[in-house]
Amino acid sequence: MxxxxxxxxxxxxxxxxxxxxxxxxxxxxxxxxxxxxxxxxxxxxxxxxxxxxxxxxxxxxxxxxxxxxxxxxxxxxxxxxxxxxxxxxxxxxxxxxxxxxxxxxxxxxxxxxxxxxxxxxxxxxxxxxxxxxxxxxxxxxxxxxxxxxxxxxxxxxxxxxxxxxxxxxxxxxxxxxxxxxxxxxxxxxxxxxxxxxxxxxxxxxxxxxxxxxxxxxxTDRVLAAYKQAEDKRILLMDTGMPTEKVIFEHDLPVVYVVSPTGSGQWNVKAVPPERGAFGQRVSLPEAWAGLDTQALATASGVPDAVFAHPARFICGAASKDGALMMAKRALEIDAVLQK
Structure with a gap:
């Protein structure tokens, strides 16, 4: 000053x-x-x-x-x-x-x-x-x-x-x-x-x-959403916005970010192990990689699943509930694999 x-x-x-x-x-x-x-x-x-x-x-x-x-x-x-x-x-x-x-x-x-x-x-x-x-x-x-x-x-x-x-x-x-x-x-x-x-x-x-x-x-929105999250590993955002910076600056244990896209679809994006790095803290299930629509819906058990990227860092569904279900299923599958 x-x-x-x-x-x-x-x-x-x-x-x-x-x-x-x-x-x-x-x-x-x-x-x-x-x-x-x-x-x-x-x-x-x-x-x-x-x-x-x-x-x-x-x-x-x-x-x-x-x-x-x-x-x-x-x-x-x-x-x-x-x-x-x-x-x-x-x-x-x-x-x-x-x-x-x-x-x-x-x-x-x-x-x-x-x-x-x-x-x-x-x-x-x-x-x-x-x-x-x-x-x-x-x-x-x-x-x-x-x-x-x-x-x-x-x-x-x-x-x-x-x-x-x-x-x-x-x-x-x-x-x-x-x-x-x-x-x-x-x-x-x-x-x-x-x-x-x-x-x-x-x-x-x-x-x-x-x-x-x-x-x-x-930052204010992300921290408020994190506070309300039932499972602190899943961050649900009602509006698309940058979240990675806040997650790492505040050391949040978030694994997946669920947020809407401009087209009305909802995506699940995996958080990287370090800010700006490739890879994921928890990759999306290998069985979903590269699938879309009906094939992905069958593999994931989420009826309105839309796509899963081959690199396993992002997937999406037609609804918020569908995307949340995909994030929860991915964590369940990872927990089984870890055992």
Missing amino acids: SEHTPIGLGHEARTITALTHSGNFHADETLGYVVLHYALAPMGDLRARILDGASDDCLKFQRSRDPAHIHSADIAFDVGGIYDPSNGRYDHHMKNKPLREDGTPYSAAGLLWKDYGKAAVRNLVRTQVDDETINAIWLSIDKSLIVPIDMDDNGIAKMGKLSLADIVSACSPPWDTAELHGPEEAKRRETLGFANAATAVASHLVNTVDRVRASLKA
Whole structure:
């Protein structure tokens, strides 16, 4: 929690100028700009500010290494050699760089997320949520997205191929652009590349905020369903939603998840031995593998059985009662085999 009011989040009735460096760009400062956009002026034109300096709202954006421009900006990030958030300075390239409590050095994106992230999240969440939920979304994204960018930008651990950092880098023009097209065209393409990168990062952040919000909602639903379950090995969900994350984070002994599909069918999905792994804690019966409709109904004893995957991790029935019966029968068959 900031001990100061970040610039632009008070009651300033003026346009705030934010600045980062020109030249090569990375996920760090690209995300930093996107965070400021959603925190301070979410209804503005994110691309227009970059491409032509348009600012019809309370945020103006510049990319420059000119000391005079850096000095005059209200917020300067990833450039300037100063970390002084009370005065809008968010660089991290100094010898005594700002560190997280665990010693991980911040990137500029991390420093801006610390001060402006919750405001950005609040403007991005489209449904009514309380401050506790805003904080939970902010913290989840800090851990899953911001910390990896901090580590990548500070040379601790690369985010890897097809990561957000890699997508941003792919927006940069090739090294020989000036050689082939001249310095002015190279500068234009660099600016366009930053705008494209910011657009991609903005889309990712918008989707991530909404997915984290939904994930927190799913956690409450899954835990409530587990509490009501007669057999704690079978989790019955009345709506399809992600359950694996909650099962492993809360160490639930769930073996099968029963839930509806969009087509009205009900599925039984086996929980893997570890989160994200292949295999199952308890595989579906071998005698069901690859069967469907009447053949599966005969083998399982469930009249409305629809299918059983050959890999024995999922099966389904036409009704909730049928799917529950399949889950119970599968556990009974496994118990016999274990004896």
